[in-house]
Amino acid sequence: MAKRIEATNVTAYYGAFKAIENINLTVEPKTVTALIGPSGCGKSTFLRSINRMHEVLPGARVEGSLTIDDQDIYDRDVDVTAVRRMIGMVFQRPNPFPTMSIFENVVAGLRLNGIRRKSILEEAAEKALRSANLWDEVKDRLGKPGAGLSGGQQQRLCIARTIAVEPQVVLMDEPCSALDPISTLAIEDLMFQLKDKFTIVIVTHNMQQAARVSDRTAFFSIEKTGDPGRLIEYDNTQKIFSNPSVKKTEDYITGRFG
Amino acid sequence: MTTTVTTHRPRPPAQPATLRAKRLPRYAAPAIAVAALLVAAGVVYGLGIGGPVLVVVLGALCYLAGLFTAANAVEGRRAARNRTWSALIHSAFVLAVLPLASVVWTLVSKGVERLDGNFFGTSMNNIGARDANGGAYHAIIGTLEQVGIATLITVPLGVLCAIYIVEYGRGRFAFAIRFFVDVMTGIPSIVTGLFVLAFWVLIVSPWFNDGRPGFSGFAAALALSVLMLPTVVRSTEEMLRLVPAPLREGAYALGVPKWKTILRVVLPTALPGIVTGIMLAIARAAGETAPVLLVAGGGAAINFNPFENNQSSLALFVYQQAGEASKYSPARAWTAALTLVALVLVLTIAAKLLARRNRLGR
Numbered sequence: 001m002a003k004r005i006e007a008t009n010v011t012a013y014y015g016a017f018k019a020i021e022n023i024n025l026t027v028e029p030k031t032v033t034a035l036i037g038p039s040g041c042g043k044s045t046f047l048r049s050i051n052r053m054h055e056v057l058p059g060a061r062v063e064g065s066l067t068i069d070d071q072d073i074y075d076r077d078v079d080v081t082a083v084r085r086m087i088g089m090v091f092q093r094p095n096p097f098p099t100m101s102i103f104e105n106v107v108a109g110l111r112l113n114g115i116r117r118k119s120i121l122e123e124a125a126e127k128a129l130r131s132a133n134l135w136d137e138v139k140d141r142l143g144k145p146g147a148g149l150s151g152g153q154q155q156r157l158c159i160a161r162t163i164a165v166e167p168q169v170v171l172m173d174e175p176c177s178a179l180d181p182i183s184t185l186a187i188e189d190l191m192f193q194l195k196d197k198f199t200i201v202i203v204t205h206n207m208q209q210a211a212r213v214s215d216r217t218a219f220f221s222i223e224k225t226g227d228p229g230r231l232i233e234y235d236n237t238q239k240i241f242s243n244p245s246v247k248k249t250e251d252y253i254t255g256r257f258g
Numbered sequence: 259m260t261t262t263v264t265t266h267r268p269r270p271p272a273q274p275a276t277l278r279a280k281r282l283p284r285y286a287a288p289a290i291a292v293a294a295l296l297v298a299a300g301v302v303y304g305l306g307i308g309g310p311v312l313v314v315v316l317g318a319l320c321y322l323a324g325l326f327t328a329a330n331a332v333e334g335r336r337a338a339r340n341r342t343w344s345a346l347i348h349s350a351f352v353l354a355v356l357p358l359a360s361v362v363w364t365l366v367s368k369g370v371e372r373l374d375g376n377f378f379g380t381s382m383n384n385i386g387a388r389d390a391n392g393g394a395y396h397a398i399i400g401t402l403e404q405v406g407i408a409t410l411i412t413v414p415l416g417v418l419c420a421i422y423i424v425e426y427g428r429g430r431f432a433f434a435i436r437f438f439v440d441v442m443t444g445i446p447s448i449v450t451g452l453f454v455l456a457f458w459v460l461i462v463s464p465w466f467n468d469g470r471p472g473f474s475g476f477a478a479a480l481a482l483s484v485l486m487l488p489t490v491v492r493s494t495e496e497m498l499r500l501v502p503a504p505l506r507e508g509a510y511a512l513g514v515p516k517w518k519t520i521l522r523v524v525l526p527t528a529l530p531g532i533v534t535g536i537m538l539a540i541a542r543a544a545g546e547t548a549p550v551l552l553v554a555g556g557g558a559a560i561n562f563n564p565f566e567n568n569q570s571s572l573a574l575f576v577y578q579q580a581g582e583a584s585k586y587s588p589a590r591a592w593t594a595a596l597t598l599v600a601l602v603l604v605l606t607i608a609a610k611l612l613a614r615r616n617r618l619g620r
Contacts, residue, residue, distance in 0.1 A: 051511065081515050084513040085513030088511060088512070091504055095502070095507070095508040096508075097509070097523055098505070098527055099527055099529075108509070109512035109513065109514065112514040112519075112522055113512075161508075162512070
């Protein structure tokens with residue numbers, strides 16, 4: 001199920017502005033990889049280029065190669081929607097579809113991709129909601145609007161929506177930054193469980209979170225404002241947080257910079 | 259980076275010792291209002307310079323002045339200004355509602371005279387100046403058919419155009435479309451009538467009308483749709499822009515294609531606002547007289563076929579009856595005007611209910 005992601009010399013632009021430059025990094029299957037670094041260093045840009053969400057913005061483009069199990073996702077004949085079905089994404093702010101109920105939100109990915117059989121949808125919804133640790137809280141009100149849930153529940157609803165399409169990789173862009181500690185804990189627990197099935201890449205500003213949930217950590221940084229972000233160090237999480245090999249990483253992790 | 263910065267902080271204002279403040283008693287405002295009206299009535303009737311309208315206007319001014327003075331004396335300057343501005347805002351609201359209430363009252367009181375079955379069941383065919391009967395059946399049919407056809411043409415075109423501008427359009431072409439839609443908003447209705455008269459009635463329609471120009475309800479619908487189009491495009495565009503980008507990204511991230519995202523996520527989210535914009539356009543089109551007068555011919559007989567022969571419309575009926583030399587026609591004009599307003603109101607309410615049904619109850 002889970003797949004290996006290999007980035008080779010990935011450079012991303014917003015119009016003329018170069019946001020990240022020459023990122024080389026391999027994400028192993030069934031691991032949690034954390035991307036950390038100061039604001040504006042290109043973590044999110046890199047994350048969004050993994051499932052081709054970067055190019056949604058006008059003028060944005062990506063150079064270099066990104067492969068998932070040896071298929072280059074930026075090949076000319078690659079179907080973008082197929083890439084995004086394989087590599088799901090959870091956003092910083094929970095974004096349930098406001099016109100849809102909880103049930104419709106969870107199965108939105110399936111339904112909008114043409115699956116109509118009620119039995120299949122119901123089964124998939126229950127499975128995804130159980131995986132997202134949300135089933136017990138919402139099973140009696142699946143017909144209610146998704147926007148009526150609390151922030152933490154909405155974020156888990158969005159995770160359920162993402163894993164309902166059974167992707168191979170789940171990207172998370174600061175999924176807990178809008179949530180309280182209890183909801184954060186629920187989502188971190190969830191990541192541990194999801195690791196069995198999916199490859200997870202998470203962007204976070206919270207270094208304790210990176211240390212808690214991830215197997216490997218990539219530290220991104222910029223020289224100064226306006227420069228492109230670069231990958232400074234990429235290693236096992238334990239190594240990064242106890243004995244980083246680059247001075248800059250150590251400075252960032254100990255709070256002396258950034 | 260440790261630099262010592264010495265700042266001269268402004269001293270905080272002296273804190274009041276108590277949180278309580280003197281307030282005008284509850285009866286003060288109504289009492290001042292009554293006093294102001296009495297003073298105004300005394301001045302106006304004493305000097306014999308006007309009637310009740312001047313009393314109310316002068317009374318309102320006296321009320322504002324009295325309120326400010328009293329509040330200033332008791333509660334202080336800030337509270338006095340607050341009260342005066344609140345009163346001003348309320349009177350602005352009353353001023354805005356007054357014409358509306360007056361229009362509705364006039365329509366209902368004058369329109370009720372001919373509000374009978376005969377009015378809604380007969381046309382003006384063979385009705386002379388001395389006949390008390392006659393109705394607007396043919397005009398109601400005309401309005402419904404013309405506005406209906408115009409809506410059928412305009413709504414798909416306008417919504418698709420707005421979707422193009424917001425979701426797909428890049429660069430000069432989209433800019434040009436937006437610009438010309440803006441220009442279209444300012445076209446007077448008589449000009450669209452002339453356009454359809456010249457283009458459709460005189461040039462195109464003779465081809466399938468044995469060489470004679472074909473005045474018809476459909477021509478009126480064309481003119482109305484030219485009028486409706488910019489309103490529909492602009493309001494739909496604004497509503498689509500209000501749909502948050504994360505919703506679109508959420509759908510893209512599930513592997514949903516762009517067109518399906520627009521159809522199933524973006525449009526439903528913006529639907530209530532789009533419906534409001536469409537209803538505004540319909541209301542405007544239903545009240546248009548000039549284009550119908552020019553291109554529909556405005557017959558007196560019932561004609562169900564919008565593609566052939568003259569048709570009338572309610573707005574045109576009002577215009578014709580108001581100018582007719584018959585003592586019975588003004589009543590018919592008022593009732594037709596009342597019918598037109600009621601029709602638009604019913605359509606608006608129905609559309610709002612329909613749009614709300616699609617949203618989930620909280």
